Amino acid sequence: MRQIIDIEGNVIxxxxxxxxxxxxxxxxxxxxxxxxxxxxxxxxxxxxxxxxFHIPTTGQEAHVGAAAAIKDxxxxxxxxxxxxxxxxxxxxxxxxxxxxxxxxxxxxxGRRLPGLFGDSRIRFINPSAPIGTQIVQAAGAGYAARYxxxxxxxxxxxxxxxxxxxxxxxxxxxxxxxxxxTVFICQNNQWAISVPLSKQTATKQLVDKATGYGMPGIQIxxxxxxxxxxxxxxxxxxxxxxxxxxxxxxxxxxLGPHTSSDDPSKYRSENDVExxxxxxxxxxxxxxxxxxxIIDKDEPQxxxxxxxxxxxxxxxxxxxxxxxxxxxxxxxxxxxxxxYLEEQxxxxxxxxxx
Amino acid sequence: xxxxxxIEAVRLALDQEMARDESVVLLGEDIGPxxxxxxxxxxxxxxxxxxxxxxxxxxESGIIGFAVGMALYGLRPVAEIQFADFIWxxxxxxxxxxxxxRYRSGGMFTVPMVIRTPYGGGxxxxxxxxxxxxxxxxxTPGLKIVIPSSPYDTKGLLAASIRDPDPVLFFxxxxxxxxxxxxxxxxxxxxxxxxASVVRSGNDVTILxxxxxxxxxxxxxxxAMEQHKIxxxxxxxxxxxxxxIETIEASVKKTGRVISVTESPKTAGFGAELSALxxxxxxxxxxxxxxxxxxxxxxxxxxxxxxxxxxxxxxxDGIIRSFNF
Ligand SMILES: Cc1ncc(C[n+]2csc(CCOP(=O)(O)OP(=O)(O)O)c2C)c(N)n1
Ligand SMILES: [Mg+2]
Numbered sequence: 001m002r003q004i005i006d007i008e009g010n011v012i013x014x015x016x017x018x019x020x021x022x023x024x025x026x027x028x029x030x031x032x033x034x035x036x037x038x039x040x041x042x043x044x045x046x047x048x049x050x051x052x053f054h055i056p057t058t059g060q061e062a063h064v065g066a067a068a069a070i071k072d073x074x075x076x077x078x079x080x081x082x083x084x085x086x087x088x089x090x091x092x093x094x095x096x097x098x099x100x101x102x103x104x105x106x107x108x109x110g111r112r113l114p115g116l117f118g119d120s121r122i123r124f125i126n127p128s129a130p131i132g133t134q135i136v137q138a139a140g141a142g143y144a145a146r147y148x149x150x151x152x153x154x155x156x157x158x159x160x161x162x163x164x165x166x167x168x169x170x171x172x173x174x175x176x177x178x179x180x181x182t183v184f185i186c187q188n189n190q191w192a193i194s195v196p197l198s199k200q201t202a203t204k205q206l207v208d209k210a211t212g213y214g215m216p217g218i219q220i221x222x223x224x225x226x227x228x229x230x231x232x233x234x235x236x237x238x239x240x241x242x243x244x245x246x247x248x249x250x251x252x253x254x255l256g257p258h259t260s261s262d263d264p265s266k267y268r269s270e271n272d273v274e275x276x277x278x279x280x281x282x283x284x285x286x287x288x289x290x291x292x293x294i295i296d297k298d299e300p301q302x303x304x305x306x307x308x309x310x311x312x313x314x315x316x317x318x319x320x321x322x323x324x325x326x327x328x329x330x331x332x333x334x335x336x337x338x339x340y341l342e343e344q345x346x347x348x349x350x351x352x353x354x
Numbered sequence: 355x356x357x358x359x360x361i362e363a364v365r366l367a368l369d370q371e372m373a374r375d376e377s378v379v380l381l382g383e384d385i386g387p388x389x390x391x392x393x394x395x396x397x398x399x400x401x402x403x404x405x406x407x408x409x410x411x412x413x414e415s416g417i418i419g420f421a422v423g424m425a426l427y428g429l430r431p432v433a434e435i436q437f438a439d440f441i442w443x444x445x446x447x448x449x450x451x452x453x454x455x456r457y458r459s460g461g462m463f464t465v466p467m468v469i470r471t472p473y474g475g476g477x478x479x480x481x482x483x484x485x486x487x488x489x490x491x492x493x494t495p496g497l498k499i500v501i502p503s504s505p506y507d508t509k510g511l512l513a514a515s516i517r518d519p520d521p522v523l524f525f526x527x528x529x530x531x532x533x534x535x536x537x538x539x540x541x542x543x544x545x546x547x548x549x550a551s552v553v554r555s556g557n558d559v560t561i562l563x564x565x566x567x568x569x570x571x572x573x574x575x576x577x578a579m580e581q582h583k584i585x586x587x588x589x590x591x592x593x594x595x596x597x598x599i600e601t602i603e604a605s606v607k608k609t610g611r612v613i614s615v616t617e618s619p620k621t622a623g624f625g626a627e628l629s630a631l632x633x634x635x636x637x638x639x640x641x642x643x644x645x646x647x648x649x650x651x652x653x654x655x656x657x658x659x660x661x662x663x664x665x666x667x668x669x670x671d672g673i674i675r676s677f678n679f
């Protein structure tokens with residue numbers, strides 16, 4: 001398993017440590033903390049009944065390293081715990097918050113559960129909910145990239161549970177056979193809701209699956225942002241050169257519940273969670289930056305307070321807005337509205353007026 | 355102008371669309387050097403190469419999911435599902451992804467693509483090479499559904515489907531792939547989606563049909579005229595979604611009698627939708643029960659397929675029942 005810094009932030013594989021500008025490293029931390037704060041806010045809003053649902057990300061913020069490892073023109077196919085890639089790419093935080101509230105400014109017109117969003121302007125694909133479907137789509141995009149010869153790649157995220165899905169198989173196989181410019185990243189957070197990895201697969205480690213598809217695989221410490229950054233960068237370079245896809249097993253842990261509707265105490269012990277909490281990515285990377293003298297020890301807290309304030313303001317604005325107008329329910333089924341949807345819209349409007 | 359069969363019109367449309375637009379890419383099983391099991395893509399691999407006529411692994415979910423990624427990227431994939439009976443592994447990609455990408459993303463992401471697939475019975479194909487699954491897809495918002503019945507329409511509708519901004523399921527009536535020839539212009543033309551065609555005009559009974567059943571309906575209409583002096587109007591729907599409601603309306607108001615002919619099972623088939631639409635909208639014009647001539651509510655048979663499928667006799671029986679009510 002590739003690990004570059006340990007849980008105390010000490011460099012344990014100096015030969016693998018990438019050369020990255022200090023400013024960029026601070027940006028990584030900044031965005032990891034933004035993701036953490038967004039998670040705290042989302043959970044609280046859900047508990048307060050102000051939004052209906054929340055999907056936690058805490059413990060998996062090292063995914064930000066993947067955004068840093070690729071180019072702006074590359075395509076990201078997220079699952080639903082990868083907000084950091086969108087934030088790294090510069091999505092408007094207001095768009096995310098308006099989306100959480102499904103209000104009239106939500107770019108997705110209030111159509112999705114909180115946490116399921118995409119943005120074409122930053123090539124961050126809109127995720128669905130059926131597990132695994134994006135895996136083969138990313139392979140198709142990676143094929144299209146090669147077809148268009150524009151030197152871009154697609155990267156795709158999915159969970160350990162998703163490795164059992166049909167489209168994991170489809171995606172890995174189609175990707176390898178067509179030498180698609182795609183990087184497959186499995187966020188193995190040990191759980192698929194309540195089902196542990198041992199019930200998901202009989203293979204010793206998920207990375208072994210790469211062999212069966214004829215592509216290289218690498219297992220990384222998914223809580224080490226340097227491991228994530230270097231593995232994705234190497235895989236993307238390989239894909240960009242036309243040498244085909246790579247499978248990355250990122251070993252991490254879901255510190256929170258599966259979603260706001262889940263109670264993990266029914267299926268896992270708090271002791272295990274505590275062990276993994278010691279390994280979580282933000283504390284570890286902060287220690288590294290402090291050890292190296294890149295930030296002072298108060299910087300993580302300052303960043304946290306900054307985002308706390310930013311999100312609080314966005315939340316109070318978003319919470320006061322109206323729901324999207326009824327018309328939007330009938331838009332975007334097709335590019336132009338067919339006659340029967342016009343009729344149904346008229347009918348729906350009649351009931352709001354009465 | 356050449357006289358072409360339906361399968362040749364498919365091939366010509368694919369060829370011309372590929373020549374016109376580099377982003378049109380074909381994918382499917384055995385579509386490369388083999389030219390497809392029905393030869394729809396014959397010669398295209400040689401002409402455009404393996405990157406544009408992509409032989410895929412044997413996995414329908416993979417074919418459609420892969421096409422989604424291509425479409426997101428700006429290509430115009432045309433996926434072939436070898437038989438409509440084998441479309442089910444791709445159901446999740448079609449229903450959850452293809453149909454919903456535009457909607458779920460608030461219009462930010464679209465996946466224009468065509469899914470071509472031979473469908474229908476009467477070819478001694480038995481239970482897994484004969485089905486007509488169009489109703490399953492008509493029930494899914496976000497998919498357009500096109501079914502041609504003639505070589506001329508095939509070319510124009512397939513070209514329109516490939517250029518359409520929304521995903522299109524293009525069901526090809528394999529029973530009549532080579533049944534007859536018709537003049538098909540080389541020149542570029544499209545037939546707009548959502549437009550039915552009045553194939554035979556008449557004043558007594560309206561018959562709604564599409565695909566291979568259009569010809570069964572026409573046969574019955576001719577016999578009704580010759581044998582019973584009943585003058586049927588036959589409408590080829592061509593596009594099931596979006597349906598051409600105006601053409602149907604004009605005919606129903608004229609005749610007041612309606613029959614639909616579809617070869618899929620009866621219950622919740624597309625004929626049921628047509629009956630419901632007519633009853634809901636124009637009941638005051640209707641003179642007799644709205645009749646569905648369909649396949650039966652059984653899996654598709656083998657040796658008894660001709661008893662299973664709508665025939666001219668069955669349609670004629672429907673016409674007489676409708677007319678004499
Ligand atoms: C096809 C399908 N089946 C079931 C579900 C319900 N479901 C949502 S998330 C999930 C577990 C996913 O686990 P994993 O892939 O490991 O991702 P994680 O949530 O751990 O990030 C399940 C069963 C679903 N969304 N899609
Ligand atoms: Mg998991």
